[in-house]
Amino acid sequence: MTDPQLPAVLSERRQLVNLAYRLLGSLAEAEDVVQETYARWYALTERQRREVAAPGAWLTTVAGRICLDLLGSARARREQYVGEWIPEPVPGRSAWVDGPAPADPADRVTLDESISMAFLVVLESMTPAERVAFVLHDVFRYSFAEVAEIVGRTPAACRQLASSARRRVDTARVVPNPRHAEVVRDFKKAWETGDIEALIGLLDPGATATADGGGRAATFPEPIHGGEQIAHTLARVAAHVGTLHLLERTVNGQPGLVAEDGGRIVSVYAFDIVGDRITRVWVIRNPEKLRAWS
Template identity: 80%
Template sequence: MTDPHLPGVIGERRQLINLAYRLLGSLAEAEDVMQETYARWYALSERQRREVMAPGAWLTTVASRICLDLLGSARARRERYVGEWIPEPIPIRSEWLDGPAPVDPADRVTLDESISMAFLIVLDSMTPAERVAFVLHDVFRYSFAEVADIVGRTPAACRQLASSARRRIQTSQEPSTPERTEVVRDFKRAWETKDIEALIGLLDPQAIATADSGGLAPAFRVPINGSEQIAHTWMQIAAHGPAITLLERTVNGQPGLVAQLDDTIVSVYAFDIADGRITRIWAIRNPEKLRPWTAS
């Protein structure tokens, strides 16, 4: 017999990937969570599925609990990771969710604000329970009663978790996209022309650059601190690295850069910007994390 919930269940695919990506920082793992969630749905008997009043809520609950379990084991997995770990960058195009771009303005805001690299980095500093409570409540607008059922704590405890997480999120006014685009474009031009003074001027004196290669590509393994040190490193890359082509691309909803070598994307660069200067650079070199880009 055809599952009467099938259209609604399949329609939750976007929601499940959106949720799992924000919770795990990995599109590959998010897709695995989605598949496991559907596997558990179809492992139910036909009678059990008919008894589910809200299949979407059931799927979200299961996906969130799977993510919570994965986050609990993430620390051990990170200890085995070679070098620094950075969330997987995603190209902002409709195909990354196998569907049309969101038309609801609220969806666009959610996509832009809650998948920026800076936002995901802060999420990664939270405890698993804080992260799940915050994302479900503040990003996906679930009530604390619903969050409590998922996390296995009281609504009051979940409120405290989300509040604790919220304090970690930077509340200062972020620069507009045109301002970010101009700064990133200037950085690209200075890098291409090997203008070290221009690079230093574009970087905050306390800027930090972090690279993620997973040991699978050449990269600096310890974060670089300070505008001059970062500029000198980028000059060395320009002078001694392969002849790459730099392209302006949207990275996690923000202006960024990708480096292309022989028609293959070998690096993705995300930036955080404040007061017209770059405060953070994230260089993702791990080819396993670049699959959504090479596939595009």
Template identity: 75%
Template sequence: MTDPQLAAVISERRKLINLAYRLLGSLAEAEDVVQETYTRWYSLSEEQRQEVVAPGAWLTTVASRICLDLLGSARARREQYVGEWIPEPIPGRSEWLDGSYAADPADRVTLDESISIAFLVVLDSMTPAERVAFVLHDVFRYSFAEVAEIVGRTPAACRQLASSARRRIQSSQEPSSEERADVVRDFKRAWETKDIEALIGLLDPRAIATADGGGLALAFLDPISGGEQVARAWMEIAARSPEITLLERTVNGQPGLVAQLDGVIVSVYAFDVSDGRITRIWAIRNPEKLRPWTAG
């Protein structure tokens, strides 16, 4: 018998992917969460499914609670992660590959200000409850009463959680600017020409560079602090890998760079820019996190 709610349930897939990715910072984990959510839906009896007045709300609640559980165990999992952990980067819409991985539009993440690597890094510093409350309310516009049912707190407590999270976001946000693309382009040019003075000039004196190789790719394990130190590190990278090709690409909705070796993307670089200078660089080299960029 055909499920009369099938169309409504399937139509929620993209929203669930977007929600889970923002909560977890991993597209691979987001896909697993959505799969588990649908498994639980179809584990219900037909009578139970018919009793669900709003399938979309039911799916969102289940997915959010699965994410909340995963976030609760993330700290222990991160302790075993090799080096620094950076959220999984997402290509721009025009840069998704044509292969099976990205062929389904429902699997694509909507790119907006709530998806930048800088934004996700701040989210990752929050408690699981703060993160879920903030994303559900401020990004997906759920009421605090609805958030309370999902998080298992009172609406007032959820309001406080979201407010605390919002202060962190607002203190870290930078205004968007076309200047960002120009700065990244200048960084690419200076890196390619091995112009260390130009690189130092483009980097904030307090700039920080963080790499994520996950123990699966060569990467510096600890963050590098200081504009001059970061510039020297990038000179070393250029000297060690002269055959690398750098390309300008959209990374999580922001201007970024990718490094290609023999036509295969081996690194993705995201940037945070303030007052015309780069303040943060995130270098993602873990091949498991580059799946959307390399799957064919």
């Protein structure tokens, strides 16, 4: 017999992946969470499923709790990670990125804004409870009463968690600017031509570059601080890897670059740009984090 709730249940998949990715910073883990969530739904008896008045809310609650548990163990796992850990980059506007962007109060963020690398990196600095409360309320617009059901705390406590998280996020708010694509394009040209002076001019003097190879791809092991130091490092990379082809792509909703070698994406570059200067460069080379780009 066909489950009459099946269409409604399956229609929640994109929302669940959207939520889990922002909570975990990993598309692969988000997919696993959604699979586990559906497994728990179909582990219910037919009668139990019929008694669920709002399947979407049930699925979100379960997915949120799974993510909360995973976040609790993620820090221990990442202490064993080789080198720096950067959230998994996602390309363009895709099924796990796209979503409604209705008018919101000023202290809330849009789905597009919440996918930026700068935003995700700040989320990594939060406690699991802060991250879940903030993302559910400020990004996905759940009430604090609903958040409390997932986090296992009172609505008042969840409000405090979200407020604490919001203060950190304010430093990573992305202001859309058409000029940013031009900055990335100029950066690409300067890098390809080995124009170190142009690179230095595009990088903020206090810029930081961080790379994630996960022990599976060669990269600089420690963050590089200073625009001039970053420019010289990139020039050395270009000199030693002459077969790379740089392509302009949207990375986590922002202008970025990917490096292609023989038709295979080997690196993804995300940027944080303030005004006309690049303040952060994130380099993702761990092949496990590049599967969505193949």
